[in-house]
Amino acid sequence: MYAHLCVARSVADELRAGWGLHPAVIPNGVAYERFATTDPAARAAWRARLGPYVLTVGGIEARKGSLDLIEVYAPRVIGLGIEPVVLGAVRESDLPSLVTAADVFAFPSLKEGFGLAAMEALAAGVPLVVRDLPVLREVFGPAARFADTPEALATTLAHALTSDDPVRGALGREPAARHTWTEAAARHLEFYRSVTGGSHRRVG
Template sequence: MKIALLSYSTKPRGGVVHTLALAEALAATGQDVTVWTLGRGGDSGFFRPVDPAVRLRIVPFPDGPDGETVGERIRRSIAVLGEAFEPFTARYDIVHAQDCISANAVGGRCIRTVHHLDHFTTPELAACHELAIVEPYAHICVSAAVATELADGWGIDAAVIPNGVAFDRFAGTDSADRANWRSRLGRYVLTVGGIEPRKGSLDLLEAYVYLRSAHPDVRLVIAGGETLFDYRDYRVRWEARAAELGVEPVVLGEVAESDLPSLVAAADAFAFPSLKEGFGLAAMEALAAGVPLVVRDLPVLREVFGATARFATTPQDLAVELGRALTDDDPARRTAGRDLAARHTWETAARNHCDFYRTLTSQ
């Protein structure tokens, strides 16, 4: 099959990580795969090398004019990607969009993976989100919980194909690399995904205050955060609240792809207090690394992680469970977490995608 996978960025966000890993796994089964995306800020490649078996079409997306709003940037993203892709549409048996921007760029002629559902207040984003659900002719979700949301909210019957995880990368990190992170950061609780509303960053900040009272030597470390959306106001609120609380988390920003596995593996615990998720790929990577995991008590995270994670609702709960993760050695839970992560392979995800694609092309 000739397959086009479409994304909106070259940066290391969960949907982009998914797109590249799926593309490589599909290519390994013998499919003809091309990844289309926007090259923002002069990017001519992705955040990591991509298997040469996968073709790349990175559409230049120059910076907009001063004062360009988020809504204007969304509209321009859709237009630029759509105009570039239009002449090539007929070349592909499958056009598969991984986010609302790329789905809007190709209209209703695509399959859509709905990784999670959001509630936007920016009108352009709200419209983009809605159209990217109702217009595609077929849907995939990475968890049953999100598929249920689609069924309940829109009457859409979506296939469920869970994410894979790069198990070996996170399970087999170098001891010297882990030691370097510990030397630099000391004992730390890690979260990956940056500072933004959906990631529950303010709740984690509050939890850190409670945690420090019992574990004053433990630091909160925040990695990642590259995003198309404008969370500057939220970031200002977060920084102001940190100052009020008298805490100084370590904000690393984007971490090199080669450094991320050892950063995760060296953590004493991994916090994942997201308010909205579709699967929790970063949390699954932490399990692969053998790191104790504490997540928000959401139906989707109960579904995906079960007994391998500790669950919390409030900042106080989060602090309590992180404290337990730091002090209670639980080899059985750690082994179960590694086993769960090892079962989520991209090879299996690719086979399931191929089976789903064939049901569509045979109609």
């Protein structure tokens, strides 16, 4: 027996259009409290090390758009003596304070299923700039700023750095708090029971 799940309606629509599949949709959760309440000393340590910074999290690969972010910023900052800082793998325990201390969180991915790292940034109350993709429009709505090209991404990030928008920040925390792993797990269990008739048969 096989069943299909997606974490966003936009991705489910792609599967229906491209492969004739009809997956159920159960969004991811986010560890809200882990990012909403971080240690002030840990945040201060990141600020002392990095100064004001735009943060992106994820692999340096084409799908994540990381190179777009670096390339579009290079001509803008070269005269200021600023260089991108690649931290490499960050300890899991250090990640929440790193995110919370950022001035803006950039999420330039070209292909995503949900955008968990960006949702964690919203939980931290950090301004969010993302690639203009249907799935990210669906997940983040008015809580994020959107950019469709690398150049627009740089411009939008600059605007986010210089503007204070408490309304947008409040809009961001609300969906982050609402997407809990407890709710996601409960919906998964309900889904498995529905497709197995309550039995313990394996669902692929």
